[in-house]
Amino acid sequence: xxxxxxxxSLELASGSGQGLSPDRRASLLTSLTLVKRDxxxxxxxxxxxxxxxxxxxxxxQGLSEDxxxxxxxxxSLNCMEWSLLPPATEEMVVQxxxxxxxxxxxxxxxxxxxxxxxxxxxxxxxxxxVVVQIKEETRLVSVIDQIDKAVAVIPRGALFxxxxxPIHVNRTFEGLSLSExxxxxxxxHFREPVGLRNKTLLEKADLDPSLDFMxxxxxxIPKGSWSIQAERGNALVxxxxxxxxxxxxxxxxxxxxxxxxxxxxxxxxxxLPFML
Amino acid sequence: xxxxxxxxxxxxHQPSSRRSSQASQRRxxxxxxxxxxxSEEGPxxxxxxxxxxxxxxxxxxxxxxxxxxxxxxxTQQENLMFQAEEGQLGGVEYPSLNMGFxxxxxxxxYLEEGGIQATRNASLMLQQLQQGQGNLFQQLDSAYLDTxxxxxxxxxxxxxxxxxxxxxxxxxxxxxxxxxxxxxxxELGFMPFSMEVPEPEPRxxxxxxxxxxxxxxxxxxxxxxxxxxxxxxxxxxxxxxxDPLSILESLNRTTQGEWFHPRLDTxxxxxxxxxxxxxxxxxxxxxxxxxxGAEGEQAMEEEVAETAVPNIMETAFYFExxxxxxxxxxxxxxxxxxxxxxxxxxxxxxRFWGKILGLSRSYLVAEVEFREGEEEGEEVxxxxxxxxxxEAHGEEEGEExxxxxxxxxxxxxxxxxxxxxxxxxxxxxxxxxYFVCNEPGRPWTRLPHVTxxxxxxxxxxxxxxxxxxxxxxxxxxxxxxxEANYLRAQIARISAATHISxxxxxxxxxxxxxxxxxxxxxxxxxxxxxxxxxxxxxxxxDSMANWVHHTQHILPQGRCTWVNPLQKMxxxxxxxxxxxxxxxxxxxxxxxxxxxxxxxxxEDAGSLRTSTLAGATSTVPRTSTHPCRxxxxxxxxxxxxxxx
Numbered sequence: 010x011x012x013x014x015x016x017x018s019l020e021l022a023s024g025s026g027q028g029l030s031p032d033r034r035a036s037l038l039t040s041l042t043l044v045k046r047d048x049x050x051x052x053x054x055x056x057x058x059x060x061x062x063x064x065x066x067x068x069x070q071g072l073s074e075d076x077x078x079x080x081x082x083x084x085s086l087n088c089m090e091w092s093l094l095p096p097a098t099e100e101m102v103v104q105x106x107x108x109x110x111x112x113x114x115x116x117x118x119x120x121x122x123x124x125x126x127x128x129x130x131x132x133x134x135x136x137x138x139v140v141v142q143i144k145e146e147t148r149l150v151s152v153i154d155q156i157d158k159a160v161a162v163i164p165r166g167a168l169f170x171x172x173x174x175p176i177h178v179n180r181t182f183e184g185l186s187l188s189e190x191x192x193x194x195x196x197x198h199f200r201e202p203v204g205l206r207n208k209t210l211l212e213k214a215d216l217d218p219s220l221d222f223m224x225x226x227x228x229x230i231p232k233g234s235w236s237i238q239a240e241r242g243n244a245l246v247x248x249x250x251x252x253x254x255x256x257x258x259x260x261x262x263x264x265x266x267x268x269x270x271x272x273x274x275x276x277x278x279x280x281l282p283f284m285l
Numbered sequence: 286x287x288x289x290x291x292x293x294x295x296x297x298h299q300p301s302s303r304r305s306s307q308a309s310q311r312r313x314x315x316x317x318x319x320x321x322x323x324s325e326e327g328p329x330x331x332x333x334x335x336x337x338x339x340x341x342x343x344x345x346x347x348x349x350x351x352x353x354x355x356x357x358x359x360t361q362q363e364n365l366m367f368q369a370e371e372g373q374l375g376g377v378e379y380p381s382l383n384m385g386f387x388x389x390x391x392x393x394x395y396l397e398e399g400g401i402q403a404t405r406n407a408s409l410m411l412q413q414l415q416q417g418q419g420n421l422f423q424q425l426d427s428a429y430l431d432t433x434x435x436x437x438x439x440x441x442x443x444x445x446x447x448x449x450x451x452x453x454x455x456x457x458x459x460x461x462x463x464x465x466x467x468x469x470x471x472e473l474g475f476m477p478f479s480m481e482v483p484e485p486e487p488r489x490x491x492x493x494x495x496x497x498x499x500x501x502x503x504x505x506x507x508x509x510x511x512x513x514x515x516x517x518x519x520x521x522x523x524x525x526x527x528d529p530l531s532i533l534e535s536l537n538r539t540t541q542g543e544w545f546h547p548r549l550d551t552x553x554x555x556x557x558x559x560x561x562x563x564x565x566x567x568x569x570x571x572x573x574x575x576x577x578g579a580e581g582e583q584a585m586e587e588e589v590a591e592t593a594v595p596n597i598m599e600t601a602f603y604f605e606x607x608x609x610x611x612x613x614x615x616x617x618x619x620x621x622x623x624x625x626x627x628x629x630x631x632x633x634x635x636r637f638w639g640k641i642l643g644l645s646r647s648y649l650v651a652e653v654e655f656r657e658g659e660e661e662g663e664e665v666x667x668x669x670x671x672x673x674x675x676e677a678h679g680e681e682e683g684e685e686x687x688x689x690x691x692x693x694x695x696x697x698x699x700x701x702x703x704x705x706x707x708x709x710x711x712x713x714x715x716x717x718x719y720f721v722c723n724e725p726g727r728p729w730t731r732l733p734h735v736t737x738x739x740x741x742x743x744x745x746x747x748x749x750x751x752x753x754x755x756x757x758x759x760x761x762x763x764x765x766x767x768e769a770n771y772l773r774a775q776i777a778r779i780s781a782a783t784h785i786s787x788x789x790x791x792x793x794x795x796x797x798x799x800x801x802x803x804x805x806x807x808x809x810x811x812x813x814x815x816x817x818x819x820x821x822x823x824x825x826x827d828s829m830a831n832w833v834h835h836t837q838h839i840l841p842q843g844r845c846t847w848v849n850p851l852q853k854m855x856x857x858x859x860x861x862x863x864x865x866x867x868x869x870x871x872x873x874x875x876x877x878x879x880x881x882x883x884x885x886x887x888e889d890a891g892s893l894r895t896s897t898l899a900g901a902t903s904t905v906p907r908t909s910t911h912p913c914r915x916x917x918x919x920x921x922x923x924x925x926x927x928x929x
Contacts, residue, residue, distance in 0.1 A: 020612050023610075023611055023612035023615070024611065024612075024615070024647075025642065026609065026610065026611060026639075026640055026642070027608070027609060028605070028608060028609070028610065028612075029608055030605055030606050030607060030608040031605065031606070032606075033608065058608075169535060171531070177531070179532075179535060180526060180527075180532055181526070181532055181535045181536055181539050183539075187558070219534070219535075233644075236642075236643070236644040236645070236749075238644075238645060238646065238647070238752075239560075240724075241561070241564060243558070243560045243561040243564070244561050244564075249642065251644075251749065280747055283747060283748075283760075284747050284748050284749045285748075285749060
């Protein structure tokens with residue numbers, strides 16, 4: 010959610026039950042403006058909170074002018090001092106996929122994972138048990154990256170693409186209408202499109218290239234991995250991801266207010282197909 | 286906007302044809318649209334008429350201009366005329382075409398004098414535009430010798446677009462039928478343009494043609510470009526966004542969209558917002574009732590007002606310090622809804638248990654205790670349990686068997702496991718009653734009591750809640766019940782596992798009953814310790830031994846107190862037919878023992894979380910930067926039930 014409308018966004022996203030305490034909110038308001046100044050970001054988003062056993066990580070992201078460019082991620086333990094995280098790589102994601110369980114809350118904590126590695130010694134093949142140390146920071150980076158790629162949401166029309174390349178925030182976006190807001194097809198993944206090219210020409214004919222340049226949520230597998238609810242009698246539409254429980258996206262129809270926040274343990278819900 | 290190509294040509298005409306064109310324009314305008322300003326201009330017209338018609342001399346634009354300045358009054362009126370006409374016709378599309386007119390060369394005051402009545406902001410801006418453009422062309426070389434070809438060229442430009450006023454060849458300006466008509470505007474009335482008025486000057490003709498083209502609407506679209514651009518520019522000028530050029534396309538789209546979705550009449554209801562208003566109405570009912578109730582209570586303040594309704598706002602405040610909880614207005618609405626519940630049902634104690642998120646709707650759960658002696662007559666019929674159904678089936682098979690003489694199918698040896706009886710109300714897992722509702726303002730529904738088999742099955746499955754109590758729970762192993770039962774079972778499990786309090790807050794009552802008589806399950810009741818002095822927060826955080834469970838643990842059997850199923854079986858078998866075979870299948874059943882009440886958390890098996898639930902159940906207490914004082918700490922320990 011945008012750091013500028015932090016209080017309102019937190020209020021709207023509070024239906025999921027997890028929020029921020031007043032002291033955290035106050036410190037966020039101050040520290041995020043400082044982050045924006047220091048790092049010269051165009052927009053700062055408060056991404057959310059990953060719950061650890063001992064402490065929580067508060068995550069923020071900074072965006073440049075082009076909304077779909079890779080974002081810089083920062084984390085903090087006390088909402089005041091922010092540290093930049095390295096960008097995620099494929100390697101990291103693979104490496105940390107073996108780590109299960111809750112986050113500890115200590116960024117220097119190391120998970121130990123024993124792997125069987127085959128080493129060739131001459132003709133014989135030995136299998137050695139190698140203990141791999143994985144830092145929690147790496148795990149944090151890869152989890153944030155996975156969540157962003159999988160479930161970061163933006164409504165249709167909030168961004169538009171110009172022929173010059175960069176993707177801008179659409180300042181004339183006035184919100185989705187009520188009927189549109191209840192359909193999953195009006196929401197897009199906030200990331201580079203993956204499945205767009207695979208669409209048939211017939212489907213593409215109906216799209217508006219300046220607005221429909223991202224993947225929509227309705228083709229997500231498994232079907233039904235999004236819970237869409239209207240709270241307060243249609244005055245607020247809330248999308249919750251069931252794949253990464255804890256991600257809440259809210260939008261007040263006919264207004265510009267929208268945003269998403271993740272408050273959760275950072276674990277993917279792999280039992281999803283059984284639970285639906 | 287308009288046609289750029291003719292622009293370079295129109296200014297050349299400007300010096301030469303200005304007089305004539307303006308004069309003719311004036312004349313034609315006078316006739317076609319009676320203007321209030323005509324009277325001002327009256328005396329001056331006949332002057333120019335014969336002079337200008339012949340005047341095809343080439344004049345430098347500057348000299349022309351200068352020549353005009355003494356005749357400023359003239360031009361002024363022309364401006365006014367022009368302005369008024371613009372106002373009437375909208376005048377949005379004129380900028381490039383009107384460049385040739387002297388109006389732009391005159392400073393603003395002329396514009397403001399008379400014709401503004403009908404002009405909007407748009408035309409002001411356009412005038413400025415025109416001025417700007419006019420200044421541009423002022424600098425152009427004024428030696429334009431070819432006026433005639435220019436005329437022709439101008440006409441040829443518009444021929445393609447000219448639907449209504451098609452002209453094959455240029456016509457000179459016609460004499461008016463009766464110059465005297467100019468002096469009596471009131472008698473003119475509205476005359477069809479084509480009949481009375483002579484063919485207009487090329488400039489004006491071009492303007493009219495262009496405008497007519499822009500006003501075109503087609504069969505498929507009832508919006509003309511003229512109107513659309515008017516709307517667009519009005520919108521831009523009203524909203525004044527930054528950098529409008531970069532968002533021009535989106536604005537264009539939006540304006541087009543708005544045409545087709547106009548604002549509804551204020552008297553009509555917006556169909557989309559129906560449910561919002563409905564919800565708001567319902568919640569308003571909540572507020573009003575509470576208002577009436579509050580007044581009554583204030584009158585009785587002297588009496589001990591021990592209402593059953595808990596102080597939700599206070600607990601919400603503490604939860605907020607820990608970073609958990611719903612927004613404050615939602616908490617308040619829940620408070621009102623609970624109040625409503627207390628009024629409707631005979632409730633002794635009431636507590637807001639929590640919120641369970643579902644796919645389409647969520648559940649708000651209230652944990653209540655009825656007053657002593659209140660019958661719970663609204664028992665929802667429980668679904669047929671699997672055991673009973675199978676037994677009946679077994680008997681049927683036996684009957685079929687007897688009919689077939691040739692093939693005797695061996696009777697199934699399997700007997701369904703004995704049904705473990707559910708616990709009595711107000712004890713064990715059914716100690717409290719639970720009411721749920723979807724949103725504050727909606728009616729509360731009571732959940733049925735939970736049976737042990739439901740708890741046992743619920744431990745094996747993991748499903749999302751849809752939000753509808755009567756939805757079936759389709760799972761493997763099959764769950765005996767619908768969503769209401771599943772919900773109740775989950776609530777029971779969560780309560781049993783996570784309701785904790787600091788050590789010493791609750792203590793056992795002084796019972797003298799023999800423990801063994803109760804099946805070894807230990808005491809099942811507790812009471813508040815009046816001597817509780819609180820434990821420092823740091824100690825609470827450091828050691829798990831300072832926290833204890835104050836709800837009974839649920840045994841693997843699905844109950845809190847153990848019941849030997851075999852005893853029941855023996856009773857049933859005496860009535861049944863297969864006595865002998867049943868004895869063979871009997872197994873020794875051991876008594877199940879669970880940790881007694883008020884066991885500290887440090888004795889909890891496994892890690893501090895149960896991994897069976899979808900949402901993480903964390904029993905880790907949290908401290909915020911401002912630890913709460915001990916007397917209130919009971920609210921925090923009861924927190925952290927799992928939020929789905």
